[in-house]
Amino acid sequence: MVHYRAEVWSKASPQSDGIKPDGIEVEAELELPGTAECAGKAVDDAACAYARVSRARGRPRAYDPGEVLDKALKVFWQKGFAATSLDDLVEATGVNRPSLYAGFGDKESLYLKAMQRYRARTDSQLDAVLTCSGQNDTVRSIIRRYFDIMIDTYTGEAEHPLGCAFMCTALNEAPQHESILEMLQNTIDQFDIRFETFFAQARDMGFIRADQDPKALSQMIIGLTANLGVRARAGASRETLQDMVRGTTALLFGA
Amino acid sequence: MVHYRAEVWSKASPQSDGIKPDGIEVEAELELPGTAECAGKAVDDAACAYARVSRARGRPRAYDPGEVLDKALKVFWQKGFAATSLDDLVEATGVNRPSLYAGFGDKESLYLKAMQRYRARTDSQLDAVLTCSGQNDTVRSIIRRYFDIMIDTYTGEAEHPLGCAFMCTALNEAPQHESILEMLQNTIDQFDIRFETFFAQARDMGFIRADQDPKALSQMIIGLTANLGVRARAGASRETLQDMVRGTTALLFGA
DNA sequence: ATAATTTTGTACTAAATCGCACAAAATTAG
DNA sequence: CTAATTTTGTGCGATTTAGTACAAAATTAT
Numbered sequence: 001m002v003h004y005r006a007e008v009w010s011k012a013s014p015q016s017d018g019i020k021p022d023g024i025e026v027e028a029e030l031e032l033p034g035t036a037e038c039a040g041k042a043v044d045d046a047a048c049a050y051a052r053v054s055r056a057r058g059r060p061r062a063y064d065p066g067e068v069l070d071k072a073l074k075v076f077w078q079k080g081f082a083a084t085s086l087d088d089l090v091e092a093t094g095v096n097r098p099s100l101y102a103g104f105g106d107k108e109s110l111y112l113k114a115m116q117r118y119r120a121r122t123d124s125q126l127d128a129v130l131t132c133s134g135q136n137d138t139v140r141s142i143i144r145r146y147f148d149i150m151i152d153t154y155t156g157e158a159e160h161p162l163g164c165a166f167m168c169t170a171l172n173e174a175p176q177h178e179s180i181l182e183m184l185q186n187t188i189d190q191f192d193i194r195f196e197t198f199f200a201q202a203r204d205m206g207f208i209r210a211d212q213d214p215k216a217l218s219q220m221i222i223g224l225t226a227n228l229g230v231r232a233r234a235g236a237s238r239e240t241l242q243d244m245v246r247g248t249t250a251l252l253f254g255a
Numbered sequence: 256m257v258h259y260r261a262e263v264w265s266k267a268s269p270q271s272d273g274i275k276p277d278g279i280e281v282e283a284e285l286e287l288p289g290t291a292e293c294a295g296k297a298v299d300d301a302a303c304a305y306a307r308v309s310r311a312r313g314r315p316r317a318y319d320p321g322e323v324l325d326k327a328l329k330v331f332w333q334k335g336f337a338a339t340s341l342d343d344l345v346e347a348t349g350v351n352r353p354s355l356y357a358g359f360g361d362k363e364s365l366y367l368k369a370m371q372r373y374r375a376r377t378d379s380q381l382d383a384v385l386t387c388s389g390q391n392d393t394v395r396s397i398i399r400r401y402f403d404i405m406i407d408t409y410t411g412e413a414e415h416p417l418g419c420a421f422m423c424t425a426l427n428e429a430p431q432h433e434s435i436l437e438m439l440q441n442t443i444d445q446f447d448i449r450f451e452t453f454f455a456q457a458r459d460m461g462f463i464r465a466d467q468d469p470k471a472l473s474q475m476i477i478g479l480t481a482n483l484g485v486r487a488r489a490g491a492s493r494e495t496l497q498d499m500v501r502g503t504t505a506l507l508f509g510a
Numbered sequence: 511a512t513a514a515t516t517t518t519g520t521a522c523t524a525a526a527t528c529g530c531a532c533a534a535a536a537t538t539a540g
Numbered sequence: 541c542t543a544a545t546t547t548t549g550t551g552c553g554a555t556t557t558a559g560t561a562c563a564a565a566a567t568t569a570t
Contacts, residue, residue: 227477
C-alpha cells in the first residue's frame with residue numbers, strides 16, 4: 001500500500017495552488033493510504049483547503065504505520081510498558097530501531113500511540129452499540145451487547161486472554177509517566193460520559209426506573225467492566241465472564 | 256528488636272529436650288520477635304511441642320524483615336514490579352543487595368512476599384468488618400465500612416494515591432510471571448469466597464431481598480472495588496471515591 | 511580464647527537496554 | 541542525469557541492571 005502525505009497550513013494565507021508560501025508553518029501532516037486522488041479527496045472532505053497532497057519525497061516507508069502500532073500494542077499488552085524492550089518491539093514489528101524512533105518517537109510515545117489505537121477501536125465499536133435507539137432494544141440487551149464486545153476484546157486473539165490493556169498496563173505506569181496518567185484519566189472520563197449519557201437518555205425515555213441514578217448505574221457498569229478486565233488477565237474463561245454478566249445484569253435490570 | 260528463631264521438627268521423634276535427633280529434617284523455621292520466653296510461648300501456643308527456640312547464631316540481622324517488606328512494597332506499589340530496580344530496593348530498605356537476596360530471594364520472590372504482606376493486612380482488616388453479626392448493622396452500613404477501608408488503602412500514605420496494589424502492579428506482570436499470576440488468582444478467589452459467604456449469610460438472615468443473588472451481589476461489590484482501585488491511581492480524590500460509594504450502595508441496598 | 515556460623519558491605523561481571531551516528535538505499539524534483 | 545530528500549539498517553557507546561564473590565564484622569558454642 002502506497003501512502004500519500006498531506007501538508008496542511010494556515011488558512012491565513014489562502015493559496016490553493018498547492019505551493020506553501022515561505023514563512024508559513026506546516027500545521028499538520030496526514031498519512032493517507034491509497035491513490036493520490038483518494039488522498040486529495042480525504043483532504044477535501046476534511047475541509048483543508050490549503051493543503052498539498054503528494055507522494056512523499058525520499059525513500060518510501062517500508063512499513064504500514066497502523067500495522068506497526070497494532071503489533072507494538074500486542075507486545076505492550078502482553079508484557080507491559082516497562083518490561084517491553086525496544087528489541088522486543090523491533091522484533092515484533094519488523095521495523096528497525098532508528099525507523100521506529102523516526103516514525104513514532106521514543107518508547108513512551110510509541111506506547112501512547114498504540115494505546116490510542118486500542119482506544120479508538122473500542123470507541124468505534126461502542127459507538128455502534130451504545131445508543132438508546134428505543135423500540136426493540138431493552139437497556140439490558142444493549143448492555144449485554146456492550147459486555148459481549150468487551151469480553152471479546154479481553155479474551156480475544158492471544159492464546160491466553162490479556163484482559164483490559166488500560167488497566168493491565170497503563171495503571172502500572174501512571175505514577176511514573178505523566179503522559180500515561182493523562183491518557184488514563186482521559187479514557188476514564190470518556191467512559192463516564194459515555195455511560196452517564198446513555199443512562200440519562202434511557203431514563204428520559206422511560207427504559208429504566210426513575211429511582212435508578214444514571215451516575216450510579218454508570219459506575220456499576222464500569223466497575224463490572226473493570227472486574228471483567230481483571231479476571232480475564234487472571235485467566236478466567238470467556239464462559240465464566242459471560243456468566244458474570246448474566247448474573248449482574250439480571251440483578252440490575254431484571255432477569 | 257532482637258529476633259529468635261524456632262526450629263520445628265517432626266512429631267515422629269518425641270523429644271522435648273530441645274535437641275534435634277540426627278537424621279530428622281527441620282520442617283520449618285519461624286522468626287519470632289521479642290524475648291526468648293515470648294518466642295517460646297509463641298511456639299507453645301502453636302502447639303509445636305518438638306521445637307527448639309534460641310537466639311540465632313552468627314551475626315544478627317541489622318533489619319526487621321517486616322519493615323523491609325513494607326518499604327519494598329511501597330516502591331513496588333509506586334513504580335510497579337518491572338520498573339523497580341534492585342538499586343531502588345536497596346535505597347528504600349537500607350538493606351544492601353546481598354542481604355536482600357539472602358533474606359528474601361530474588362526480586363520476584365521479594366515482590367511476592369511484599370504483596371502477601373499487603374494482602375494479609377487487608378485480609379485482617381476485612382475480617383474485622385465483614386461479618387453479618389446481625390442486630391444494629393445493615394448490609395449497607397457494613398458494605399460502606401468495607402469501602403471506607405478500601406478507600407483508605409487506595410488513597411492513604413503517599414502524596415499521590417496509589418490505588419490497588421494488585422490491580423496496579425500484579426495485573427501487569429501476570430502473563431510473564433507464573434508465580435504472580437497464581438498469587439493474583441488466589442487473591443481473586445479469596446475475595447469471591449469472602450463476599451459470596453457474606454451475602455449468602457446476609458440473605459439467610461433476611462437482610463437482603465431473596466431475589467438478590469449472592470454471587471451477583473458479590474461481583475458488583477468486587478467490581479466497584481476494582482473501579483475505586485483504578486480511579487484512585489488515576490488521581491481521583493477521596494471525596495470523589497466516597498461519592499461513588501454512596502451512590503452505588505444506595506442503588507444496590509436502598510438509600 | 512578459639513572455632514563455627516551468619517550477616518554485612520564493597521566491588522565486580524556479564525548481560526541487557528536506550529537512544530543515536532552514519533553510510534547506503536530508494537525515491538522525487540529539476 | 542544530478543541534486544535533494546527521506547527511510548533503512550548496521551553497529552556502537554554509555555548506562556543500567558540482576559545477581560554474586562569475597563573478605564570483614566558480629567555473634568553463639570565450646
